[in-house]
């Protein structure tokens with residue numbers, strides 16, 4: 001085995017183990033939150049909010065990293081990527097996450113994952129050092145990921161011209177060079193990732209400026225909210241696109257079907273997604289009376305334009321790949337298929353919420369965690385676990401659909417759907433999100449929270465089985481030598 | 484091309500900066516909100532137990548009135564209206580009132596006389612006080628009285644400041660106000676939500692929009708440029724990468 005590719009395999013295996021361990025820990029935090037809301041256990045509001053903050057930030061961080069690991073690994077098929085940068089990103093991610101957990105658990109930092117202004121400067125029961133440490137941990141994570149993204153982008157442009165990387169030649173008939181869909185989606189996504197990380201850098205600088213100015217410089221709440229959602233909304237979407245890039249690349253080969261080809265409509269849809277996703281975050285500010293109406297309307301329109309074309313072409317491609325033909329089903333393509341379904345269903349829930357007339361009813365209700373957990377826990381997570389399986393079984397074992405795998409998948413689906421339904425029903429009943437305990441008037445809140453906790457535990461069991469299967473193979477890869 | 488872009492970018496930045504600086508509105512009630520009030524040592528008429536502002540707001544949220552005893556102008560009608568308003572409140576026990584002199588010439592005897600004028604000398608909710616740290620105290624509020632040496636009077640606002648139990652200023656009321664306004668202030672110092680929006684001040688230069696109360700229009704501020712900045716920087720990064728990469732297209 002070539003030494004470079006072995007190094008890449010080892011670092012990818014290491015990433016996968018760390019990501020899955022953190023995932024399991026974060027699910028436990030999620031279940032604790034639902035148990036507290038269901039009054040099964042009693043935690044102080046401060047503990048609830050530190051759990052919520054840790055859970056949210058860790059989940060976003062690890063599933064973004066999972067997408068990057070997969071894309072970095074597959075990109076090696078087309079261009080040479082840097083092992084050093086990958087390792088650098090890994091080290092900074094580990095340091096950043098450890099600091100983050102210290103901030104939340106030792107420092108009691110508890111603003112929620114969006115750390116909206118001016119919460120980090122408010123006395124929420126946290127230690128005074130927790131705010132600067134939190135900002136430093138975000139800086140470390142941001143630097144690692146920004147360098148990684150820019151490095152991957154630079155490698156792509158070493159081989160492809162600007163027009164080729166964005167597949168613009170496919171707008172004309174009979175293009176001479178074909179851009180693989182994987183390259184297009186990766187490039188488009190890296191643009192969004194870089195923009196969102198730069199937004200985060202600006203937010204951190206502004207927070208530090210206020211922190212060190214001792215009152216001489218004060219931030220504008222509207223600016224901070226716009227920038228925080230530029231970062232948060234964009235990165236949460238881009239990490240899904242990373243997962244989709246992987247599906248475009250390997251769905252065909254794991255299903256014994258031809259590789260997906262680039263077409264003019266795939267190119268158009270993903271170019272639309274790149275442009276429009278950068279302003280879709282305006283839909284997070286519908287309730288901000290100071291935001292001008294024009295931006296609110298832009299928010300609604302681009303929410304449709306960013307999501308519908310890319311979802312339509314992806315669903316079309318995946319249905320076309322499996323409809324009426326013999327497909328070799330394995331855990332990998334099943335997870336991909338289910339994940340796309342979860343992404344589309346969650347996406348529909350999001351588009352409903354991004355429509356101004358509905359948002360008046362659904363804003364800050366549990367409908368919001370309902371839809372974003374759908375495309376994360378039953379969408380993006382499945383894309384990445386599918387990739388992890390594929391990656392680990394490539395070198396150790398074969399991909400087979402055993403009975404145990406089928407049962408595990410059933411547990412995952414039952415647990416996932418039950419957990420999400422508890423959120424959706426509560427959201428439709430106007431139960432608010434981010435409440436550590438519900439007031440007595442909201443009688444269905446605690447009941448649905450208990451149901452959610454139960455099904456989330458079933459989901460967790462499935463994840464533990466997946467973890468065992470994937471991690472044991474990753475350890476074999478880690479101990480492999482180049483001879 | 485790149486030079487033109489940089490020039491255009493710099494020009495846009497400067498014109499936005501100009502706009503933002505021009506358009507700071509004069510809604511002084513909204514300034515200094517959520518800042519901490521200075522913990523001045525106090526001498527309080529008939530009260531030897533409490534000796535600082537912090538001790539007072541730790542007991543209960545606080546309404547602060549700023550006056551001076553030699554005032555020929557607004558101070559007396561202002562205090563009279565306040566005491567009337569407080570009498571008319573349905574529930575008036577969940578806060579204390581601090582009437583503090585900002586005139587260094589005032590002493591405890593002057594403040595005792597003032598309290599007697601309103602029959603409040605024995606009312607425990609009312610605290611008439613002086614302090615030797617008046618400058619730091621009024622600075623933390625943003626209250627700036629101007630001394631007029633000709634008429635030997637301060638030119639000043641009639642200002643009520645609402646402070647919650649943590650010492651944070653949650654609401655200001657300028658001028659002689661009706662009981663409903665005082666009611667809103669009491670809600671806000673008891674941490675009951677009252678809608679308010681901190682307007683840009685000199686320390687807040689990156690606002691997205693600047694509201695001009697005279698024309699009632701919202702003008703774009705420098706902050707809007709910051710919202711676009713991530714996309715602009717990304718565009719620049721991609722451009723630089725593309726230019727720098729040696730393309731080896733097959």
Ligand code: HEM
Nearest residue numbers: 027030031033034056059060112113376377433434435456
């Ligand atoms: C079975 C697995 C999971 C459980 C049990 C769970 C549970 C929860 C709960 C109870 C909340 C708080 C809801 C509220 O506002 O009342 C929450 C919030 C959140 N979850 Fe999960 N979750 C799971 C998976 C995930 C995944 C896979 C992601 C991936 C991105 C994720 C990201 C988030 C985020 C970003 C928040 C918002 C935190 C905040 O409001 O600051 N969760 N989750």
